[in-house]
Amino acid sequence: KNLTTQLANVTFDGPLLNASGIHCQTSAELADLANTSNLAGIVTKSATLFPRKGNENPRYHDLPYGSINSMGLPNLGYPFYLDYVQQEKAKPTILSVAGLSADDVIEVLSDIQDSKYQGITELNLSCPNVPGKPQTAYDFVATRKVLERVFEFFTKPIGVKLPPYFDLVHFDQIAAVLNDFPITHVNTVNSVGNGLVVDVAKEQVVTKAKGGFGGLGGAMILPTALANVRALRQRLNDNIAIIGTGGVTTGADVFAHILCGADMVSVGTQVIKEGLGVYDRLTQELEALMTEKGYERLADFRGQLREL
Ligand SMILES: CC(C)(C)CCc1c(C(=O)O)[nH]c(=O)[nH]c1=O
DSSP: OBOOEEETTEEESSSEEEOTTSSOSSHHHHHHHHTOTTOOBEEOOOBOSSOBOOSOSOOEEEETTEEEEOOOOOBSOHHHHHHHHHHOOSSOEEEEEOOSSHHHHHHHHHHHHHSSOOSEEEEETTSOOSTTSOOGGGOHHHHHHHHHHHTTTOOSOEEEEEOOOOSHHHHHHHHHHHTTSOOSEEEEOOOEEEEEOEETTTTEESOSGGGGEEEEESGGGHHHHHHHHHHHHHHSOTTSEEEEESOOOSHHHHHHHHHTTOSEEEEOHHHHHHOTTHHHHHHHHHHHHHHHHTOOBGGGTTTOOOOO
């Protein structure tokens, strides 16, 4: 099978990536990813201007049907990751960045612009905005403002990581903003925000920060992830690629993301559950499905979801 995929100016030898935040924070974790077969590229943990310890534990909780997390953006600071992506030769990288303010984002991106890094950058728009306002990506005016500031100086390949939307008008509104900018891709979806898991036996929450509210991932968010991939594919300019993220546990889920329009697919929660061998299994299952259906390459079925 030919599973090669193009994203911006980069050719990946397969469609699978790690979801930012999962096993990609430390140099040991990043080295593991570089040695993981059938993982076509490496996405770094969203990096901030300064290193962050993140929230108190427990901050990640595994569930039969997915996961909940309130990590709190633990990361080694953007200089560490900017240095890493300039060394990494085994696989193409996507350098994920986050800011606690628009000014922080601009400062980090300015350094990336001035660096020798030629790979892809991804701006995490699920980050908090000014207090009292929703996260940036849920504030369409703020999203437009930060992207206007970015593209005043940033000329390298850059995409955005989006939270899930749940209203068709919101799909229209975010696409209308993004179509005005030369972004290389959209990575959709981030975790489903502010879920709450209750341990009935203990009559308590399962994660410490934010009173137990946290981002949901894994199997339970697959329909939301597929809807966001499909809706944005139907609305975004053709030259904006899509990384589909969310709910992937089988090769059929990878197939479904691509059928909805994804160019690449990232896997998060299932890596925690199964380990990095999951990429081999997902690839085998995807190839078996393609053989069964008579498809030779991903483009044979990408975006071809049929309506009734
Ligand atoms: C949620 C934020 C802390 C604002 C950004 C980092 C992040 C986190 C995190 O570090 O808590 N978890 C997610 O599932 N997605 C994210 O984008």
